[in-house]
Amino acid sequence: MKKIAILTSGGDSQGMNSAIRAVTRSALANNFEVYGVRRGFKGLIDNDFVKLGTKEVSDILYRGGTFLQSARSESFKTPEGQAKGVENLKAKGIDYVVVIGGDGSYRGAQALHRHGIKTYGLPGTIDNDIPLTDYTIGFDTTLNLVTDLVGNLRDTMSSHERVSVIETMGRNCGDIALQAGIASGVDAILIPEVEPDLEKVAASVKAGFDRGKSHSIIIVAEGAGEAPEVAKKIKELSGLDTRATVLGHIQRGGSPSSFDRVFSSRLGHRVIELIQEGITGVGLGIESNQLTHHTFDEIFNAKNTIDLKLYQIFQDLV
Numbered sequence: 001m002k003k004i005a006i007l008t009s010g011g012d013s014q015g016m017n018s019a020i021r022a023v024t025r026s027a028l029a030n031n032f033e034v035y036g037v038r039r040g041f042k043g044l045i046d047n048d049f050v051k052l053g054t055k056e057v058s059d060i061l062y063r064g065g066t067f068l069q070s071a072r073s074e075s076f077k078t079p080e081g082q083a084k085g086v087e088n089l090k091a092k093g094i095d096y097v098v099v100i101g102g103d104g105s106y107r108g109a110q111a112l113h114r115h116g117i118k119t120y121g122l123p124g125t126i127d128n129d130i131p132l133t134d135y136t137i138g139f140d141t142t143l144n145l146v147t148d149l150v151g152n153l154r155d156t157m158s159s160h161e162r163v164s165v166i167e168t169m170g171r172n173c174g175d176i177a178l179q180a181g182i183a184s185g186v187d188a189i190l191i192p193e194v195e196p197d198l199e200k201v202a203a204s205v206k207a208g209f210d211r212g213k214s215h216s217i218i219i220v221a222e223g224a225g226e227a228p229e230v231a232k233k234i235k236e237l238s239g240l241d242t243r244a245t246v247l248g249h250i251q252r253g254g255s256p257s258s259f260d261r262v263f264s265s266r267l268g269h270r271v272i273e274l275i276q277e278g279i280t281g282v283g284l285g286i287e288s289n290q291l292t293h294h295t296f297d298e299i300f301n302a303k304n305t306i307d308l309k310l311y312q313i314f315q316d317l318v
């Protein structure tokens with residue numbers, strides 16, 4: 001009987017559980033033996049495997065986080081750590097490994113592949129920063145969450161006639177800020193992909209208040225600056241009452257959206273098809289609503305880009 005192991009690594013994202021469930025159930029339906037590795041690559045090194053049956057993955061489809069837990073393992077970046085992980089996989093007779101995580105986790109997956117382990121990557125990160133996929137698992141849920149939270153802030157900012165500067169996650173990618181900003185109708189979006197002009201932002205915020213607006217919302221991606229500093233500068237430049245909010249980890253939790261549940265289920269199911277087609281050493285994704293796969297080398301040689309047309313649309317609508 002073929003054996004497959006699944007691990008979740010890096011920052012967790014909503015939809016990881018449903019991806020684990022989809023890989024597990026699809027694998028069981030095809031007579032695989034399935035294992036979960038606890039705490040990502042750390043668990044590979046620590047030999048921390050749990051056998052997964054259909055019951056172990058029931059009741060998790062709609063839960064945020066990852067029931068296998070996640071970790072950031074510095075040891076797995078070293079040749080010794082990787083050798084230990086590979087040794088444990090071989091000792092257990094594991095034929096295939098599925099890594100669910102972000103770009104760092106994909107580096108770990110690529111390392112396993114280079115050691116001869118048949119490896120698959122599923123893009124699990126709220127940041128939407130993996131090349132060659134339009135979406136990553138968790139991004140849509142986070143977008144909806146951030147949009148709701150911005151709405152809450154707008155209510156209170158409006159009552160007090162304030163400016164709200166809201167910082168979103170995303171590392172060096174501005175997609176959460178950009179798309180949540182468009183969805184929320186904010187007044188300015190600061191993202192790492194576009195050079196900021198705080199004087200221009202402050203002037204347009206001030207002009208908005210002069211026209212009779214009761215609030216103003218500026219959304220800043222963490223890769224473009226820190227909300228408290230941006231708020232201080234906007235206050236200095238505009239003289240308006242300004243508050244900073246760092247959304248932080250609250251935007252990484254909660255029940256996955258329907259999109260993320262369906263997307264992660266499709267990806268998990270596709271892994272087993274790829275195994276049957278004899279394709280290995282690939283990261284999966286979605287492009288123009290078709291599931292696609294690319295080798296880890298292709299993914300790392302490609303550059304993640306956001307859709308700058310969206311930024312242009314935002315500028316025309318603001």
Ligand SMILES: Nc1ncnc2c1ncn2[C@@H]1O[C@H](COP(=O)(O)OP(=O)(O)O)[C@@H](O)[C@H]1O
Pocket residue numbers: 009010011041042071072073074075076077078101102103104105106107108109111124125
């Ligand atoms: N260059 C690398 N080689 C091997 N493993 C890596 C490498 N980079 C990251 N990893 C593994 O992947 C884990 C998750 O990566 P990280 O960048 O923290 O999160 P994410 O996968 O969400 O981007 C790291 O803690 C480490 O164990």
Ligand SMILES: O=P(O)(O)OC[C@H]1O[C@](O)(COP(=O)(O)O)[C@@H](O)[C@@H]1O
Pocket residue numbers: 010011012101102103104124125126127169170171222252
């Ligand atoms: O939870 P931590 O370790 O503080 O890391 C925070 C980072 O994790 C993320 O939430 C997700 O990033 P990764 O998917 O690359 O791990 C980033 O948006 C954020 O910068």
